[in-house]
Amino acid sequence: AQKITQTQPGMFVQEKEAVTLDCTYDTSDQSYGLFWYKQPSSGEMIFLIYQGSYDEQNATEGRYSLNFQKARKSANLVISASQLGDSAMYFCAMIRGKLIFGQGTELSVKP
Amino acid sequence: ETGVTQTPRHLVMGMTNKKSLKCEQHLGHNAMYWYKQSAKKPLELMFVYNFKEQTENNSVPSRFSPECPNSSHLFLHLHTLQPEDSALYLCASGVGDRETQYFGPGTRLLVL
Numbered sequence: 001a002q003k004i005t006q007t008q009p010g011m012f013v014q015e016k017e018a019v020t021l022d023c024t025y026d027t028s029d030q031s032y033g034l035f036w037y038k039q040p041s042s043g044e045m046i047f048l049i050y051q052g053s054y055d056e057q058n059a060t061e062g063r064y065s066l067n068f069q070k071a072r073k074s075a076n077l078v079i080s081a082s083q084l085g086d087s088a089m090y091f092c093a094m095i096r097g098k099l100i101f102g103q104g105t106e107l108s109v110k111p
Numbered sequence: 112e113t114g115v116t117q118t119p120r121h122l123v124m125g126m127t128n129k130k131s132l133k134c135e136q137h138l139g140h141n142a143m144y145w146y147k148q149s150a151k152k153p154l155e156l157m158f159v160y161n162f163k164e165q166t167e168n169n170s171v172p173s174r175f176s177p178e179c180p181n182s183s184h185l186f187l188h189l190h191t192l193q194p195e196d197s198a199l200y201l202c203a204s205g206v207g208d209r210e211t212q213y214f215g216p217g218t219r220l221l222v223l
Contacts, residue, residue: 004153035211043199045154045214091154098167099144099203099212101153 002027004092004102011107013082020067021077021105023092029053032096034075036066039089039104048090051075082109114138115215117202123221124192132187132218134202143185144212145177148199160185192222 003026013019025034036048051059051066059066067076079086087109092102115136124130136143145157159167160179174196176188185202199219205212 033210037214043201043217043219045201045203045217047211047213050211095210095212098156098159099154103153 002029002032002094002096002100004094004100006092006102006105008105009103011105013079013107013109015084015109015111016081018078018080019082019107021079021090021092021107023075023077023102025073025075025092025094027073027094027096029096032094034066034068035093035095035099036064036075036077037091037093037101038086039091041088045091049077079107084109084111114213115202115204117200117215117218119218120216121219121221123223124189125223126192126194128189128192130189132189132200132202132220134185134187134215136183136185136202136204136213136215138204138213140204140206140213141182142205142207142212143179143182144203144205145185145187146201146203146214148201148217150198154201158187189220192220194222196220197222 005024032053034051038046049061049064051068063080065078089104091104118133143160146154148154157171158177163179178186199217201217202215203212
């Protein structure tokens with residue numbers, strides 16, 4: 001069965017510092033996609049970054065990068081130079097036919 | 112127009128009411144999805160539509176009835192809901208089963 005695990009229910013980071021949000025996944029498939037979404041208190045799920053299982057390079061999108069370690073089945077999100085507006089819930093998700101979400105990590109950025 | 116819109120944004124209804132949630136996507140996608148997000152729980156996929164055809168019903172109670180008249184519009188008809196159905200209902204659209212899904216802002220539903 002496919003499963004996504006986020007072990008950090010809550011994280012704090014100082015403004016302008018980098019933070020890593022952990023995500024591990026479990027699948028027997030060889031072909032899959034991994035996503036990170038941000039959900040502010042308004043509720044909208046905002047797509048941040050995508051990593052395909054066959055992509056050899058780690059995905060990057062601006063201040064977001066995905067540390068993909070296929071053998072370890074981990075897909076951690078790294079946010080560089082945190083901003084106050086980064087405070088939100090962050091969800092890791094995997095797609096193979098349908099999108100499966102982890103439990104989420106609540107990130108709080110302190111000024 | 113923003114990519115995926117949902118109306119209403121907030122809804123309060125009694126257990127005997129009938130209401131509908133609406134989702135519209137302007138991205139040219141062929142797949143649309145309904146998700147339920149309860150407090151402190153991961154998103155749960157409810158329904159999937161591909162080219163207007165329902166391809167997945169994730170064991171959702173019949174008091175939730177989806178409708179997809181075309182690839183751009185998706186409805187969720189609600190009837191005799193229970194208080195435990197109170198949640199954030201998110202609509203998403205996408206291109207295929209390995210592609211990024213884009214979400215609407217959600218409807219916060221409270222059932223009294």
